[in-house]
Amino acid sequence: MALAIGITGLAQSGKSSLFQALTAASQGDVGGKRLPMARAPVPDERLDRLSAVFHPKKTTPATVDFLDMPGGSGTGLGDQALGEIRTATALVEVVRCFPHGYLGEPTPQKDMEDFELEIMLADLKIVEGRLERAKKLTPPEKAVLERLQPPLAAGDFTALPEFDAEELKLLSGMGLLSLKPRIYCANLAEDLMGKNSEHEQTVRAMASRRGTRAIATSALLESEVAQLEAEERQVFLQDLGIQETGLSQLVRASYERLGLMTFFTVGEDECRAWTVRQHARAPEAAGAIHSDLERGFIRAEVIGYDTFLSCGSMAAAKDQGKLRVEGKDYEVHEGEIVHIRFNV
Numbered sequence: 001m002a003l004a005i006g007i008t009g010l011a012q013s014g015k016s017s018l019f020q021a022l023t024a025a026s027q028g029d030v031g032g033k034r035l036p037m038a039r040a041p042v043p044d045e046r047l048d049r050l051s052a053v054f055h056p057k058k059t060t061p062a063t064v065d066f067l068d069m070p071g072g073s074g075t076g077l078g079d080q081a082l083g084e085i086r087t088a089t090a091l092v093e094v095v096r097c098f099p100h101g102y103l104g105e106p107t108p109q110k111d112m113e114d115f116e117l118e119i120m121l122a123d124l125k126i127v128e129g130r131l132e133r134a135k136k137l138t139p140p141e142k143a144v145l146e147r148l149q150p151p152l153a154a155g156d157f158t159a160l161p162e163f164d165a166e167e168l169k170l171l172s173g174m175g176l177l178s179l180k181p182r183i184y185c186a187n188l189a190e191d192l193m194g195k196n197s198e199h200e201q202t203v204r205a206m207a208s209r210r211g212t213r214a215i216a217t218s219a220l221l222e223s224e225v226a227q228l229e230a231e232e233r234q235v236f237l238q239d240l241g242i243q244e245t246g247l248s249q250l251v252r253a254s255y256e257r258l259g260l261m262t263f264f265t266v267g268e269d270e271c272r273a274w275t276v277r278q279h280a281r282a283p284e285a286a287g288a289i290h291s292d293l294e295r296g297f298i299r300a301e302v303i304g305y306d307t308f309l310s311c312g313s314m315a316a317a318k319d320q321g322k323l324r325v326e327g328k329d330y331e332v333h334e335g336e337i338v339h340i341r342f343n344v
């Protein structure tokens with residue numbers, strides 16, 4: 001599945017710096033579109049180790065697309081380019097925790113409240129626009145929008161209704177930002193890195209009140225480190241007290257928040273990481289690779305990552321009876337190596 005994360009937040013919070021930090025190592029555009037959008041490989045040591053075993057012609061990591069929200073006053077939410085952010089699977093909200101030239105000292109709590117108000121206002125416009133053309137709505141659509149309108153109008157984020165899957169489907173085409181899973185990013189002044197500062201705690205506390213995750217980094221520092229060669233990068237990160245890059249933290253937090261997991265396919269041609277929903281059954285995982293594999297699914301040969309490493313090779317795993325054969329009801333687990341048998 002293509003995971004797209006929109007980088008949002010108030011003006012001058014460090015969105016573009018974070019975008020650069022996350023994507024400097026990649027191409028810079030997606031599908032030939034010249035947009036502030038870039039695809040980043042998901043860092044995964046397990047894939048590196050599998051490649052060291054198979055020496056495949058190609059190693060393909062899972063990827064995440066990042067979209068940088070255009071700058072402007074406030075959140076710049078009026079901008080047309082916001083349409084791109086509305087297509088994102090999830091949002092990361094960058095919260096300024098560094099002193100800024102003309103904005104002054106950081107005010108993270110206020111900024112997070114202001115940002116929520118702004119996304120609710122932007123969504124309110126969409127919801128009210130639809131309700132004004134009520135004749136075009138089906139009764140269930142109208143009912144859902146009418147439940148959403150009052151809390152949006154009151155600017156009361158915690159009063160937003162919990163919609164079920166059916167209702168969310170009705171709303172999904174509208175790209176409402178306040179309904180998207182959101183992860184907070186405390187964008188720290190360099191000297192606050194790794195110190196669990198008051199600002200960082202403020203952001204983490206808000207994330208926990210919203211039932212979500214927070215990461216902490218210095219986007220500026222990381223965007224500079226991202227320009228370095230791979231070997232230099234590791235040394236610099238350590239020197240700067242950055243234990244885990246923003247990219248790695250963000251991917252981990254997003255997978256957790258969105259209930260996603262990774263599985264692998266291996267071989268001499270390609271070793272590859274794939275992203276699927278947690279608890280996905282084998283045919284669904286097969287479908288992540290190709291729809292033919294889901295349609296013609298016969299069985300899956302499965303082995304856990306650690307078990308495979310302790311066997312050392314696929315032949316040894318087979319000899320020791322560690323390669324299991326599983327049917328269509330099998331739930332794939334995090335990190336498993338899967339080989340799909342299919343027939344179309």
Ligand SMILES: Nc1nc2c(ncn2[C@@H]2O[C@H](COP(=O)(O)OP(=O)(O)OP(=O)(O)O)[C@@H](O)[C@H]2O)c(=O)[nH]1
Nearest residue numbers: 011012013014015016017071072098188218219220
């Ligand atoms: N000290 C410090 N400054 C930062 C950090 N991140 C961003 N800045 C500075 O803050 C300013 C804004 O950074 P941007 O990354 O352009 O912020 P933005 O959110 O994309 O801004 P707009 O697109 O205009 O809303 C720049 O001067 C950056 O150098 C950081 O982690 N630490």
Ligand SMILES: [Mg+2]
Nearest residue numbers: 015016070071
């Ligand atoms: Mg920007």
